[in-house]
Amino acid sequence: MNKLAEKVQQALVVAIDNDDLVLPTLPEVALNIRQAAEDPEISISHLSKVIGRDTALSARLIKVVNSPLLRATQEVTDLHTAITRLGTNYSSNLAIGLVMEQIFHARSDVIEQKMRDVWRRSLEVAGVSYALCRKHSQLQPDQAALGGLVHQIGVLPILTYAEDHYELLSDPVSLNHVIESIHPQLGDKLLRVWDFPQMLVDVPGYYLDLGRDSDKLDYIDLVQVAVLYCHKGTDHPLATVPLSTLPAFKKLRINPENRTLNAEMDEARSMFY
Numbered sequence: 001m002n003k004l005a006e007k008v009q010q011a012l013v014v015a016i017d018n019d020d021l022v023l024p025t026l027p028e029v030a031l032n033i034r035q036a037a038e039d040p041e042i043s044i045s046h047l048s049k050v051i052g053r054d055t056a057l058s059a060r061l062i063k064v065v066n067s068p069l070l071r072a073t074q075e076v077t078d079l080h081t082a083i084t085r086l087g088t089n090y091s092s093n094l095a096i097g098l099v100m101e102q103i104f105h106a107r108s109d110v111i112e113q114k115m116r117d118v119w120r121r122s123l124e125v126a127g128v129s130y131a132l133c134r135k136h137s138q139l140q141p142d143q144a145a146l147g148g149l150v151h152q153i154g155v156l157p158i159l160t161y162a163e164d165h166y167e168l169l170s171d172p173v174s175l176n177h178v179i180e181s182i183h184p185q186l187g188d189k190l191l192r193v194w195d196f197p198q199m200l201v202d203v204p205g206y207y208l209d210l211g212r213d214s215d216k217l218d219y220i221d222l223v224q225v226a227v228l229y230c231h232k233g234t235d236h237p238l239a240t241v242p243l244s245t246l247p248a249f250k251k252l253r254i255n256p257e258n259r260t261l262n263a264e265m266d267e268a269r270s271m272f273y
Helices: 003-017 028-037 044-052 055-065 079-086 088-103 109-136 141-150 155-163 172-193 198-206 219-231 247-252 259-268
Strands: none
Touching (some): 003 155, 003 172, 028 044, 028 088, 044 055, 044 079, 044 088, 055 079, 079 088, 088 141, 109 155, 109 219, 141 198, 141 219, 172 198, 198 219, 219 247
């Protein structure tokens, strides 16, 4: 690692340990949805009202319900029907994940572009995690999607920090070094602050541990396989990792050469756009 990356990394680690780093807060609409969803008696109408305050979010949920993976015979055109189709729990988790796009905004063009890239990749990983979970596990697809949406959330505070430190902003190699080395640690911290369940708090810190072998399939496994799947055919180092050697992949018991499966995964990548 070069000198600048090392210096910045040390400064950030100290800031994390001392709670001096300004962490992004969950958008207000996400907090409102979470609060509403905590009521076990919540009605679909009430949740529709809460989610419906954000028109872009409502449109996204309706689009998800109409995606090839979930499409029914009749197209869904309103939020109430979409939530009825998905269920309140499911809808609220997906909505909380999708509304996070609101915090991926920056002042500088360079950082804005990086944030767009991170969010786009997160959407793709979320779609593949969702599809893998739904077809090949007993876990909850909405939680798998949420895991995909937050797996790189720790990149956000680093990019925000870079905006205020020109020497880092003007040195993309150092910036990438810092992102790669500490985004998992920051992601863990951020999800704790946001009160996410432990099974998702663990995703940023472990999804890159390719030798990790848990007793049974979990959300980290699903996100890990989805990340590798989404890097296929790129020049990223993860593109060269053979899927079939992964403990996570073996637990899914799927054939990486299966054309139908690969077609489904390709379709799933755009599910949350």
